[in-house]
Amino acid sequence: MDLEGSTSRRNKKVFYNLLEIYPHDLQFFADPPHLDLPIDEFEKLAMERMHVLRIIQQASSVKGHQLLSNGWVNCISEALKEFRLNDYNLIIMNCGSAQSEASCAVRRRDHISHYILRLVYCRSEELRRWFLARETELFNLKCKMLKEEEIDKFLSFNKLNLSPISQQEKGDLRISLLYSTKNFNFDTDFYKVQFSDVPYLVKKKQVLLKDGFAIIPKKDLIHYIANNFKKMLRQALLYASKKMYALDDDRIRELLLGLEKNNKISHCIPGEYSHNSIDPSLMDVYAKNHFPLCMRNIHENFRATHTLKYDCRLQYGFFCKGIGLSYEDCVKYWRDEFTKAMEHREFQKKYGYTIKHNYGKVGGKINYIPFNCTKIISANVGIGQQHGCPFKVWDNGYLKQKLTEYGFGPQVVTEIVNHAKEGNYQMACSAYFEYMHGRPSKEVINHPNQYFEESFNYEHEYQSPYCSDEDE
Numbered sequence: 001m002d003l004e005g006s007t008s009r010r011n012k013k014v015f016y017n018l019l020e021i022y023p024h025d026l027q028f029f030a031d032p033p034h035l036d037l038p039i040d041e042f043e044k045l046a047m048e049r050m051h052v053l054r055i056i057q058q059a060s061s062v063k064g065h066q067l068l069s070n071g072w073v074n075c076i077s078e079a080l081k082e083f084r085l086n087d088y089n090l091i092i093m094n095c096g097s098a099q100s101e102a103s104c105a106v107r108r109r110d111h112i113s114h115y116i117l118r119l120v121y122c123r124s125e126e127l128r129r130w131f132l133a134r135e136t137e138l139f140n141l142k143c144k145m146l147k148e149e150e151i152d153k154f155l156s157f158n159k160l161n162l163s164p165i166s167q168q169e170k171g172d173l174r175i176s177l178l179y180s181t182k183n184f185n186f187d188t189d190f191y192k193v194q195f196s197d198v199p200y201l202v203k204k205k206q207v208l209l210k211d212g213f214a215i216i217p218k219k220d221l222i223h224y225i226a227n228n229f230k231k232m233l234r235q236a237l238l239y240a241s242k243k244m245y246a247l248d249d250d251r252i253r254e255l256l257l258g259l260e261k262n263n264k265i266s267h268c269i270p271g272e273y274s275h276n277s278i279d280p281s282l283m284d285v286y287a288k289n290h291f292p293l294c295m296r297n298i299h300e301n302f303r304a305t306h307t308l309k310y311d312c313r314l315q316y317g318f319f320c321k322g323i324g325l326s327y328e329d330c331v332k333y334w335r336d337e338f339t340k341a342m343e344h345r346e347f348q349k350k351y352g353y354t355i356k357h358n359y360g361k362v363g364g365k366i367n368y369i370p371f372n373c374t375k376i377i378s379a380n381v382g383i384g385q386q387h388g389c390p391f392k393v394w395d396n397g398y399l400k401q402k403l404t405e406y407g408f409g410p411q412v413v414t415e416i417v418n419h420a421k422e423g424n425y426q427m428a429c430s431a432y433f434e435y436m437h438g439r440p441s442k443e444v445i446n447h448p449n450q451y452f453e454e455s456f457n458y459e460h461e462y463q464s465p466y467c468s469d470e471d472e
Contacts, residue, residue, distance in 0.1 A: 022107035023157045024150075025095045026142050028229055029114050029236075030158075042116060043375060049113035052088050053134040055079045060137065067137065068144050076141065084366055092138075095145040097153045122240035132237065136230045143222035151221050160225075164189035165215065173208065173215060180208040181217060188217045191224075198223045278324040280333040286323075292451040293390050293432055294376060295319050297402075301386045306341035311379065311387040313351075315371055317358050322370035322449040323456075327359040372447045373426055391420040391428040408435060 059075040060067060080089040087106045114135070121131035146154070155162060170177070170190055178184050195214040200223050201207035208215040216224065278286065287299040298316040302308050308316060320330060334355060338347045353362065360367045373389070381388035390399065396417055403413045412435045419428035429445040437458055445451050 018101075018104035018108060019099060022104050022111065024097045024154050025091045025103065025107060025110075026139075026146065026150075026154050026225075027107065027111060027114075028158060028232060029111060030232070032115050033108075033112050035112075037112065039378060040375075045109060045113040046116045046120065047369070048085060048088075048109075049117050051083065052080070052085055053117075053131075053138065055083070055085075056134055056137050056141070068140060073141065073144065084360075092142055093145055095142045096147065096150045097157075118237060118240050119244070122237045122244065128234075128237045128241070132230065132234055135233060136226065139229050140222075140226050143226050146222060148218055151218060151225075154225065155221070160228075162191050162193070162221070164191055164218075173210070176208050176210075177215065180206070181215075182206045185217065188219070190215050190217055191221060193224050197227050199227060278329075280325060280329040283333065286452075286456075289436075290452050290455040292429055292445065292448045293402075294388070294429075295448055295452075297390050298386050302337060306337050309385055309387075311381075311385060313354065314358075315376060315379075315387045317355070318368055318370040319448050319452075321358060321368075323452050327355070327361065330359070331355055370447070370449045373429070373445065376448070377425055389425050389429075391416075391425040392423075394420075396421065403432075 056076055059072050059079065066072060077089060077093055080086070080092070087109055091103075091106050091110055117131060121127040154160075165173075170186070173190075174186065177186075177190065192213045192215055195202055195207075195209055195212060198207060198214045198216060198220070201214065201216065201220060202209070207220070283299065284303070287296050291299060295316060298308070298312050302312075302316070317330070320333075325333065331352075334351060335344070335347055338351060342350075356362045358368060376387075377389045377392055379388045381393045390402075394402070399417055399420060400413050403416060408416070412431075416428050416431045416435075419425070419431055426444050426446055429451065430441050433445060433451060433455070434440045437455065439458075441451070441454055443450075
């Protein structure tokens with residue numbers, strides 16, 4: 001049997017199907033994606049796009065960076081490269097209709113991630129306003145990178161049937177166009193559109209207005225396209241906000257709520273902290289006083305057994321990185337503990353590369369961010385494993401036992417256990433925080449690093465290292 005030939009034909013068929021759906025890097029996102037998507041990929045795509053939108057926002061806030069200026073574009077491109085968001089850098093800086101498997105795959109991710117964030121940001125007027133502004137800026141950025149021939153292709157793909165005005169009409173309007181059009185070029189095609197469809201050009205007085213229409217050169221069609229995208233997205237967000245109640249998948253609903261509540265931490269650039277690295281010699285103190293129960297449990301088991309299984313290494317390792325444990329201190333901390341049960345050479349062989357990878361020093365050099373509560377709660381936890389959320393994983397008897405060992409009174413234990421019984425795991429964690437510190441947390445706990453930050457701040461009173469308090 002010609003297995004290689006049949007595989008090749010299948011791959012070509014998949015490619016041509018994708019190319020039919022995604023012929024161009026610039027998309028109106030008019031239709032939702034229809035596909036099965038693993039929950040982990042769902043969250044990853046959402047977090048990536050959140051990061052991109054925050055980068056765009058930060059570039060726009062830099063003094064002297066006017067929207068669509070070369071400085072603004074370069075700032076965004078450099079940030080995308082720095083944080084290895086290469087797919088987005090490719091689709092933005094080389095925006096066009098390239099026909100390759102790589103291009104189609106990136107367009108697919110762009111499409112899916114946009115729709116995921118629509119669901120996250122449709123829930124309130126404030127969220128819709130922020131998302132609309134950032135997505136419009138992203139769309140404008142792609143438009144700016146389009147070549148004139150790509151504008152024609154985009155219009156054709158999206159059935160925007162615009163015809164240029166006749167040569168005679170262009171000749172009749174020549175003098176008016178010369179004085180009203182920036183960088184006037186008589187050889188280019190001019191188009192007649194409703195003046196309300198190019199508000200930017202009208203505001204800047206860079207367009208000829210005649211009988212309620214704007215006469216614009218081909219290069220300025222990007223403003224017409226971008227304004228149509230903005231109007232479409234505004235209506236789509238309102239529609240989505242009215243349909244959210246019909247979402248009947250508890251996992252997706254929980255994940256979307258987690259992304260919404262966690263969006264401040266999610267937007268932050270991971271790994272950039274404003275305080276000094278934590279002292280690895282005080283890890284036991286941190287665990288007792290400032291770790292949420294999920295991380296305290298892993299830490300205590302690590303100290304007791306001198307080993308961590310794979311899922312624990314990820315959950316605990318990214319958390320420690322997030323609270324400020326430097327790469328060098330992490331190597332020493334893990335080495336000192338692991339080598340109580342194995343030889344130094346074995347440690348290097350099994351775990352040396354993993355630590356480098358977690359800190360983005362090898363492999364894809366991804367700057368991994370700590371897991372949030374949604375991801376931890378949804379983890380599969382087998383027998384003998386210590387990762388996941390204790391309020392979900394532990395049975396009521398064991399949870400009571402551990403809370404009692406930690407000095408919690410019967411009434412407090414009952415309250416926390418009842419939250420866990422009812423599936424309110426983050427409420428249980430918030431109650432755990434309250435009785436550890438003698439006061440409630442500022443918000444329901446939705447991220448282990450949020451727990452550590454607030455706990456540590458309460459004791460040391462320093463500025464939050466994770467996010468500014470800017471109002472979106």
